[in-house]
Amino acid sequence: MPPLALAYHGRAAAAQFLSAIAFRGGTAEFRLVPTRANTQPAFGCYQLDARTPIARAHGLIVLTLDGSRISAFTRFLDNSLLPHFGLPRALRE
Numbered sequence: 001m002p003p004l005a006l007a008y009h010g011r012a013a014a015a016q017f018l019s020a021i022a023f024r025g026g027t028a029e030f031r032l033v034p035t036r037a038n039t040q041p042a043f044g045c046y047q048l049d050a051r052t053p054i055a056r057a058h059g060l061i062v063l064t065l066d067g068s069r070i071s072a073f074t075r076f077l078d079n080s081l082l083p084h085f086g087l088p089r090a091l092r093e
Helices: 011-022 079-085
Strands: 030-037 040-048 054-066 069-076 090-092
Touching: 030 054, 030 079, 040 079, 054 079
Parallel strands: none
Antiparallel strands: 030 040, 040 054, 054 069, 054 090
């Protein structure tokens, strides 16, 4: 699956997207598990299930760095990618 085709330029636009769309103001809890993708920092994203002690896979986030700063992040929603990065399909809390 290709990455989610959205572009946000600048710190303020990225913060707006993350708070208003990606994480919806705290309506869902997420866990990020670090990994690497093509030498870049990446994270398996897991959404906590409010009814069980399990966090279910919710895609992969890959960061692009420019020096010590994040210049881009790409989100892949295909959970079948996670095992290729040594990540499980679910986490137990």
